[in-house]
Amino acid sequence: MAKKILITGITGQVGSQLADYVLQHTDFDVVGMMRWQEPMDNLYHLTSRINRKDRISLYYADLNDGAALSRMLRDLRPDYISHLAAQSYPKTSFNIPIETLQTNIIGTASLLEAIRQMREVDGYNPVVHVCSSSEVYGKAKPGVPLSEETAFHGASPYSISKIGTDYLGRFYGEAYGIRTFVTRMGTHSGPRRSDVFFESTVAKQIALIEAGLQDPVIKVGNLSSTRTFQDARDAVRAYFLLLEASEKGNIPCGECFNIAGEEVFKLPEVIDLLLSLSTRDDIKVATDEDRLRPIDADYQMFDNTKIRAAIDWKPEISARQMFTDLLNHWRDEIGKGKIPLNR
Known part of the structure; x- marks a missing residue:
């Protein structure tokens, strides 16, 4: 069985x-x-x-x-x-x-x-x-x-x-x-990431702009965070x-x-990477007060020593591929007529 x-x-x-x-x-x-x-x-x-x-x-x-x-x-x-x-x-x-x-x-x-x-x-x-x-x-x-x-x-x-x-x-x-x-x-x-999270809402907004459904301005919150991505x-x-x-x-x-991932980004670098994948070259970035938290976890760098000693594992998918797949996920969703909330 x-x-x-x-x-x-x-x-x-x-x-x-x-x-x-x-x-x-x-x-x-x-x-x-x-x-x-x-x-x-x-x-x-x-x-x-x-x-x-x-x-x-x-x-x-x-x-x-x-x-x-x-x-x-x-x-x-x-x-x-x-x-x-x-x-x-x-x-x-x-x-x-x-x-x-x-x-x-x-x-x-x-x-x-x-x-x-x-x-x-x-x-x-x-x-x-x-x-x-x-x-x-x-x-x-x-x-x-x-x-x-x-x-x-x-x-x-x-x-x-x-x-x-x-x-x-x-x-x-x-x-x-x-x-x-x-x-x-x-x-x-990566694909299926909820749009309430930073890099996904940025990718979603780029896809909306490319589809002519949003003015060419990405709205973001706090960009002072440094973190690994996987x-x-x-x-x-x-x-x-x-x-x-x-x-x-x-x-x-x-x-x-x-x-945790082992590739490190400041959040403005994530925006730059995603913008480099866009078909548009006129997109601006603006702070939206509604997207700010009262307090942020703004430093997220990790030591993977323990898990790599316990199992044969390490991250294999590059951050660039991950962000590419994420942006394509939103392009596909919007292309199917699923117009997401701007949040």
Whole structure:
């Protein structure tokens, strides 16, 4: 019987790309947890397989419904769980802090507690990937690469919620022996990246300008940040390799890992690169006050030593290719008549 992986948050960029990776590189069955009203845009290329139940299916549940999570685990009993579902937008979290904390902290606790209770009853013991975020480091000290031992400094309700998520993943591994591990992914992008994130909104605006749907001015927020970038398709490969290593017992319960790109950009350099890929040469850049956060995580440089010692992994997709694919993604979406909000 094929092994089964449950991906919470499968409709997101990373969840959908993890599903793609598993379907392409393994014989595992994939089950994606989603809320019934979520958009399916990132899964349309898989709907024929989903309809045929060809190694992939969907399960409707919500992190804020503990009973639904328990029922899902009893029904599915997955061998692996990659917990990616979250309220994942830092800027939005300033407007909905309570929902962000409820979904990301209490929702994660509900999932892990349901696993713990099943383990006590019948020994159920899946490998559980808990997705934290590099945002846990928040207002980090410039000039010092961030390692797994760097102190946390929440810079948004989102980052504070992910600090809670991070601690929960480690606690349930260390206290109860659940085979958890925690990942803190640095800035990641590529096709399907939501337009609420910096480089994606820039690419989206360039595509809108090229299509004659926006004046030739890109609106941006704070550009003082320096960070590494990586393609999410590289990151999901790391996720899967960590799942395999944990199953083999090569990773202690509750271990945490940074996963980050190794190409460094100041945000104006990202704009310049994307503009160099445009068919237009008259595009200007302007600051939009509505895009500024009350506080920013403006230094995101990482030390990948720990993860590269644990698994045979390194980023393979260049940043230029990632940004090219991102811009082409928005050109394709707009070319299909899907006109996105200017946000």
